[in-house]
Amino acid sequence: DAGVTQSPTHLIKTRGQHVTLRCSPISGHKSVSWYQQVLGQGPQFIFQYYEKEERGRGNFPDRFSARQFPNYSSELNVNALLLGDSALYLCASSLGQGFNTGELFFGEGSRLTVL
Amino acid sequence: GQQLNQSPQSMFIQEGEDVSMNCTSSSIFNTWLWYKQDPGEGPVLLIALYKAGELTSNGRLTAQFGITRKDSFLNISASIPSDVGIYFCAGQGTNAGKSTFGDGTTLTVKP
Numbered sequence: 003d004a005g006v007t008q009s010p011t012h013l014i015k016t017r018g019q020h021v022t023l024r025c026s027p028i029s030g031h032k033s034v035s036w037y038q039q040v041l042g043q044g045p046q047f048i049f050q051y052y053e054k055e056e057r058g059r060g061n062f063p064d065r066f067s068a069r070q071f072p073n074y075s076s077e078l079n080v081n082a083l084l085l086g087d088s089a090l091y092l093c094a095s096s097l098g099q100g101f102n103t104g105e106l107f108f109g110e111g112s113r114l115t116v117l
Numbered sequence: 118g119q120q121l122n123q124s125p126q127s128m129f130i131q132e133g134e135d136v137s138m139n140c141t142s143s144s145i146f147n148t149w150l151w152y153k154q155d156p157g158e159g160p161v162l163l164i165a166l167y168k169a170g171e172l173t174s175n176g177r178l179t180a181q182f183g184i185t186r187k188d189s190f191l192n193i194s195a196s197i198p199s200d201v202g203i204y205f206c207a208g209q210g211t212n213a214g215k216s217t218f219g220d221g222t223t224l225t226v227k228p
Contacts, residue, residue, distance in 0.1 A: 006159070035214045044121075044205050044218030045160065058215045092159050096214065105150070106216060108159030 004029070006095050006109035014115045015083050023078045023112045027095030033057075034076040035106065036068055037092040045092055051076055080114075088116045123206050123219030130196055131227050138204060138222040139190040146208030149182050149189040150216065154203045163204075164191070196226050 007026045015021055027034050033052040037045035047060040051070035065081045074095075080087055090113050094106035123140045130136055140149070148167055152160035164175050166182035166189060173180055179192045189206055203223050207216040 033214055035216075037216075037218075042220070044123075044207075044220045045216075047215045047217070050212065050214030052214065058212045060215070094159075105162055105165050106214075107162065108152075110157070110159050 006093055006107055008091075008093050008109035008112050010112055011110065012113045012115075014117060016117050017083055017085060019083050019116075020079065020081050021083060021114060023080075023091050023093075023114075024075065025078070025093030025095075025109060026075045027093075028107055031095035031097055031107070032074055033096045034070055034074065035094045035096070036076070036078045037094065037108075038062075039090040039092055039111070041089075048078070083116045085116050088114060090114075121206060121208060121217055121219040123222055125222060126220070127223040127225070129225045129227065132196060132198060134196055136193040136196055136200070136224060137190060138206075139188060140206030140208075140219050141188045142208055142217075143187070144208075144210070145186040146210060146217075147186070148209040149180070150207045150209070151178075151180050151189070151191045152205045152207060152218075154205060154221070156202075160205055193224075196224075198226050198228055200224060201226050 009024045035050040036048040039045040049068045050058040054070045068078045070076045090111040092111045094108045121142050150165050151163045154160040164180040169186050171182040177194045203221040205221045206219045
């Protein structure tokens with residue numbers, strides 16, 4: 003079975019540009035969460051989506067937005083990129099509410115470098 | 118906001134030794150999880166704990182959910198070279214989709 007897949011794996015942008023990152027969850031998983039991991043730190047929660055609705059948001063500016071599609075895949079969008087947005091962006095899927103949703107399954111991440 | 122203090126920050130051990138690392142929080146969590154992350158990859162779930170006082174094993178790994186719900190520890194017995202990596206604890210409150218992560222313990226195992 004395929005795990006969580008993310009694309010692109012690596013990308014380089016310049017300040018002020020916009021980026022879209024994509025995630026496909028494990029088949030049967032209805033919840034997708036996004037995390038930002040800066041080098042040397044643990045992942046930080048950005049968003050959680052379940053059944054196409056935002057169910058949680060971390061302490062990130064409005065430049066960050068996301069959505070979930072009917073097939074449960076998800077996009078993370080970041081506008082007006084700053085140098086500090088350089089990080090590994092991780093997508094995690096889980097079964098969804100009502101289950102042991104604590105068990106998150108992560109993709110390999112999208113490494114974003116902002117120059 | 119919620120913060121997790123994970124210690125030690127790094128460990129250098131000899132193959133065959135046992136390892137212990139822990140995580141503490143100022144907030145109560147409903148779930149504690151332990152992940153391992155290898156370079157260039159996403160974290161992989163090792164153990165999930167759902168009840169205060171719960172002690173759970175997964176092979177050579179053992180983890181416990183603290184009675185106060187504010188701490189957890191992970192033990193690795195008889196370490197092997199493939200145990201090398203960064204170990205993260207994570208806690209969850211009422212929103213199971215939101216995990217708060219520690220900053221990791223980097224484990225190096227010398228053959």
